[in-house]
Amino acid sequence: MLFELVYNHAMIKHFSYELQAVDGKSRAGVFNTPHGPIQTPVFAPVGTQAAVKGLTPDQLINLNAQMVLANTYHLYLRPGSEIIAGLGGLHEFMNWQKPILTDSGGFQVFSLSEINDISDDGVTFQSHIDGSSHTLTPEKSIKIQEDLGADIIMCFDECPDPHDRAYNESAMDRTHQWALRCKEVKSRQDQALFGIVQGGIFPDLRIQSAEFISSLDFPGNAIGGLSVGEKKTDMLDILDIVPGYLPKDKPRYLMGVGTPLDIVQGVARGIDIFDCVNPTRLARHKTAITRYGRLNITKKVFEKDPSPLVDDCSCYACRSYSRAYIRHLVRSNEILGPILLSIHNLHTLIDLTTDLRAAIIEGSFSNFYEDFLAKSADFGENK
Amino acid sequence: MLFELVYNHAMIKHFSYELQAVDGKSRAGVFNTPHGPIQTPVFAPVGTQAAVKGLTPDQLINLNAQMVLANTYHLYLRPGSEIIAGLGGLHEFMNWQKPILTDSGGFQVFSLSEINDISDDGVTFQSHIDGSSHTLTPEKSIKIQEDLGADIIMCFDECPDPHDRAYNESAMDRTHQWALRCKEVKSRQDQALFGIVQGGIFPDLRIQSAEFISSLDFPGNAIGGLSVGEKKTDMLDILDIVPGYLPKDKPRYLMGVGTPLDIVQGVARGIDIFDCVNPTRLARHKTAITRYGRLNITKKVFEKDPSPLVDDCSCYACRSYSRAYIRHLVRSNEILGPILLSIHNLHTLIDLTTDLRAAIIEGSFSNFYEDFLAKSADFGENK
Secondary structure (H helix, E strand, O other), X not given: OHHHHHHHHHHHHXXXXXXXXXXXXXXXXXEEEOOEEEEEOEEEOEOOOOOOOOXXXXXXXXXXXXXXXXXXXXXXXXXXXXXXXXXXXXXXXXXXXXXXXXXXXXXXXXXXXXXXXXXXXXXXXXXXXXXXXXXXXXXXXXXXXXXXXXXXXXXXXXXXXXXXXXXXXXXXXXXXXXXXXXXXXXXXXXXXXXXXXXXXXXXXXXXXXXXHHHHOOOOOEEEOOOOOOOOHHHHHHHHHHHHHHOOOOOOEEEOOOOOHHHHHHHHHOOOOEEEOOHHHHHHHOXXXXXXXXXXXXXXXXXXXXXXXXXXXXXXXXXXXXXXXXXXXXXXXXXXXXXXXXXXXXHHHHHHHHHHHHHHHHXXXXXXXXXXXXXXXXXXXXXX | OHHHHHHHHHHHHHOEEEEEEEEOOEEEEEEEEOOEEEEEOEEEOEOOOOOOOOOOHHHHHHOOOOOEEEOHHHHHHOOOHHHHHHOOOHHHHHOOOOOEEEOXXXXXXXXXXXXXXXXXXXXXXXOOXXXXXXXXXXXXXXXXXXXXXXOEEEOOOOOOOOOOHHHHHHHHHHHHHHHHHHHHHOOOOOOEEEEEEOOOOOHHHHHHHHXXXXXXXXXXXXXXXXXXXXXXXXXXXXXXXXXXXXXXXXOEXXXXXXXXXXXXXXXHOOOOEEEOOHHHHHHHOOEEEEOOEEEEOOOHHHOOOOOOOOXXXXXXXXXXXOHHXXXXXXXXXXXXXXXXXXXXXXXXXXXXXXXXXXXXXXXXXXXXXXXXXXXXXXXXXOO
């Protein structure tokens, strides 16, 4: 009883979500964490191995990044979560004093490693780095995430191909049992554990999962298993349904999504938090994200082009450099090329969420949405 | 006559060198350029392809970098100097508003390309990028450097192996003839053309070359053909002699040098300007420069080390990160690793020149010098 009082007090002190405006299904809010507030909708840059590729925290702060994501699977394997704990945790390790979110390791185990065994207990897999054998269980995932010390941590989940009904049924059941175990074993009060809804592309499974996960009263809820190879229309069908079954007074996180259009469509359906490797990955593949499409900067037509990547863009790369210069860097294998493209691409998504938030607060979201969809269709590359 | 007056006026307006303090042979001065003053001794980071590898100009300014060097050979081949001219010149192209120095292309032609023909006219060579054939002459080198628009440009020179006496005699003579032609053809008044002393490891040739180059009254003079494979004692022997044959009232530039110890030994012998790829190249090879040696950051002993690369270092990397973190980045192939090491390494050399300058102005250079040599010898890696 005393413990519960202390627990609740700590949670209230550390985490709270305030819904500031609702426009249709879209929401503007603020999620308070021990490392400061997160204004939603928010896009979180991904720092897989405790670094957003090529960028310093100073550069991320200049981009108005509010939160970064780091990957439990990668950091567990290298350098090891106990080493990070010994060095004061992930914030200290990577010198990022704003909120951090760690995933559970589940998605990477199922997508990157060779799996030797899956049981109700957990997953035994081989490291993609050196082939060494490891087992992740819900309890171990939470232990690792407590060592890392992110503000938001995730339940360990099973991530099946979204099209296989039988596998999705069993994986969902297992994910639910694992969520219970994660909640049970979690001990740090300065971390918020989010539940994850699974169920593939099957609306009835998704509803069942959303209802179960909601019943566990996590301080936030995520939708996993989307943007993993299913058709865009399947993703949107699920997003039309699931948020309605999640509590209104908790933030909703769509994992691993996405493009500008995905973010706008997600916000229109009641999503608050997004993350994706796309901005930095596309940058390494010589591609600039624009709000409504993409630009391959290596094209010959940009050889002498003095204009910025995007004409009205206010990012450091666009304020400072021509397409011709960035094309030169990329063709010359200068790492400043992907760095400048990463700055631009992250700005594009973060700036979009800022505008989405303003539109929601103003009550003009539906205009913004219709306009955005029309322009994306015109541009034709943002599908 | 009128032209000469205008020329002199323009040169006086654009470039001037003021010797502020002399302590033994060491000198503190300021070289004024159209893009601002350069306080000497100075170390210039190298931006071979119009970018200091991995760093933005903002990061260079935070390092107190006063000037960067770019390579004529590389930029002529890619993207092409006329393209850079069309985009407003190198300062605009690479968004660097402080002084820039371009080399003549000579050193790269002799070290990177396959040479087909060398004559009094110039050098015909094959591009290291695509094998295409090109000819550089003194006139063409100046034309390219005028297209690029750096503040300090260099005479086209022949760069032989420093040990071959006969070749060094003929190369020196040719370098002298080429210097005359470079001076003759130079047309921009907002660029200072520096002469280059050659002569290999042969003191008499070096004296002859220094006297000839000095007689041409360039606004600054360089020593080329050192730190190219000769013994350190040979380099120091030459540096003991050459500066005494160069005008006191012009800056002296030791091309492509060097390590912290090289810089201290150069300053002790009357050198004002240094550049070297070492800080960024060593960073890509997982090595931190310290004032008195080097640190291989991949060593296991740093796995859990919470201390900075160098204990009392004030650079961004050392203020923000542990050895353990930088080791993790480097082992994980995160490009933030070499970026942070580059920041640290450049800081180490720039900070050293700042301290050297202060010691010269205070009149305490000889103490600084003796102390530095003793510590370098103790450390034992900085040879």
